[in-house]
Amino acid sequence: MASKNSFLLKLPCKTPSLFLSLSLFFLFTLSLFILFYTPILKTSSPPPYFPISPPTTIKVYLADLPNSFNYDLLTHYWSLNTDTRLGSQVDNDIRKKLTKRSNLSHFLLPYPENPLIKQYSTEYWILGDLLTPQELRGASFAKRVFDFSEADVVFVPFFATLSAEMQLGVGKGVFRKKVDENEDYVRQKKVVDLVKSSDAWKRSGGRDHVFVLTDPVAMWHVRAEIAPAVLLVVDFGGWYRLDSKASSGNSSDMIQHTQVSLLKDVIVPYTHLLPRLQLSEDQNRQTLLYFKGAKHRHRGGLVREKLWDLLVNEPDVVMEEGFPNATGKEQSIKGMRGSEFCLHPAGDTPTSCRLFDAILSLCIPVIVSDDIELPFEGMVDYSNFSIFVPVSDALQPNWLLGHLRSFSKNQKDTLRLNMAHIQHIFEFDNGHPGGIGPVLPEGAVNYIWKKVYQKVPMIKETIIREKRKPKGVSVPLRCHCT
Structure with a gap:
């Protein structure tokens, strides 16, 4: 209390003088804010992802x-x-x-x-x-x-x-x-x-x-x-x-x-199978569009077979059958790192590991999967580094390649730069034996827990609602598609 009172005794005793002093202080602070902060607002571009705020766990x-x-x-x-x-x-x-x-x-x-x-x-x-x-x-x-x-x-x-x-x-x-x-x-x-x-x-x-x-x-x-x-x-x-x-x-x-x-x-993201390529290691890419995977899929993946038939004989396009085993992995590394765009059509399910291999290879994803859900949305804006194409457009002859060729070098460089900024959030491996050891601060594990944390208020509300229901009454199943 003594220290607090001694601070108060040092303040001016008259209200007008105190008001004037505080007013001058806040005007000075505001001037500094405008001087140093305004140029940042004018010159900075929005980041491709939103970093995790550290104070909460x-x-x-x-x-x-x-x-x-x-x-x-x-x-x-x-x-x-x-x-x-x-x-x-x-x-x-x-x-x-x-x-x-x-x-x-x-x-x-x-x-x-x-x-x-x-x-x-x-x-x-x-x-x-x-x-x-x-x-x-x-x-x-x-x-x-x-x-x-x-x-x-x-x-x-x-x-x-x-x-x-x-x-x-x-x-x-x-x-x-x-x-x-x-x-x-x-x-x-x-x-x-x-x-x-x-x-x-x-x-x-x-x-x-x-x-x-x-x-x-x-x-x-x-x-x-x-x-x-x-x-x-x-x-x-x-x-x-x-x-x-x-x-x-x-x-x-x-x-x-x-x-x-x-x-x-x-x-959550798949664990990528291909090694990460740093932006400083990126070299000239000769191929326009690359895809490696199984041609024949079921259900929503039928679009893949149709795309294959449209693209397989086109110049500047590589369509390969296979899976990244020992031999296929080396082919995929070479193919993705040498291509401007990497095709990501739906398979048996809307997504595949291929998307995250493309991101780690700095190959711009071309996503042809109308029902796709993506990890960390709300913290990541995929449109900053990916191309989303409706299935109906992609299946029109010559449309997709014409669309990709319309991107300028500057546009592609910007997409690739944005991709380099978010590669780390899809990394699981912490480099420790058995995976037991400190995680990457801005890696996949932390981003997963951040998304789970967003569900906590809803979880608590649901538990409380269930407690107050009369015996024998249950919450009906409802469709929550989005």
Whole structure:
């Protein structure tokens, strides 16, 4: 109090004098603001992304699951012999090295390099972040808490992609069957039973739980049971078949999102398969448009086959069949880094890893996918570095190439510069063994938690609304498509 009073005694005792002094002070401050801030407003252009504001964190509780549902699955994967689905020469080489290191902890095992699995590795990096000692997690947007009552959300550490892909590799015939021979189904049920029996689930009905379902076939048999939770998905295409069956009497392409919704779920990026190209390393690009992937797809991906037929024989266009395995990866690196534009048509689902490979290769994405959902929208403006083309326009003969050729060098350079500014937000790898270590401050893991944080007020409101409902009354499922 004494110090505060001594400060007050130094102020002028007359109100007019005090008013005049304060007025002069504020006028001086305003003058400095106008002098130094106005030129910035005139010369700066809007950034292609909006950086995360650091002061806030999301409090995360880690659901209590045995290691058999996460890191033990990695141990099992690396103990497998190669086979036609899971086989990867890179993984085979890693497997040989690991067998010589008998003392290696399963917490330090790498995630598979096999493209079928690596592109869906979100859960691996998120769990690695949460298991990092708190004193090393200063850059993380998520703060781990050890009492669920203090948490904003509960993260469920199930490596669902690894579980599904291993089952598809060793027993694809039973994958869609609810039988004991389907080890993935057995694991899915055990995870749900354990989580739903917890006090944390009972408190919220699962609405504050976070599951990673990036692989379209992840947790295939239990999706209805975890539908109230926050689901981290790459798009909503994996629900297409279920929803189209449910929409009796409606058009077959009408997706009724009663299990997934932008209101509660979060779109996350695929893990890119190609290395990052720095803007300073960029060289002259000779090809106009590049695409590498499977020509034949299903459902919404039928547009890909039509585009292929339109473009395959055009000059300055490269259309290649294949997937980025060891050989295809080198072809994709060369193709994307040597092309001005990279084509991104819908496949079996609206998105693919190809988009993020293009961004990391500084190849301007040309997105032909009318139903696409993109990660981090609201924090990222994709129109600053991508070209969006309606399917109806893209399928007109000669239209697409004419449109791309209309872009000036300055326009393309600006798109590529903007792309270079946001590459880092799609990076998962933190460079630490087993993924356990400090995350990239402006990387994918932090951006995912930022998007989940935006859902927290809605989650809390839904939990409170559910509590006040009379016994036997439930909230009806509604369509929340946007």
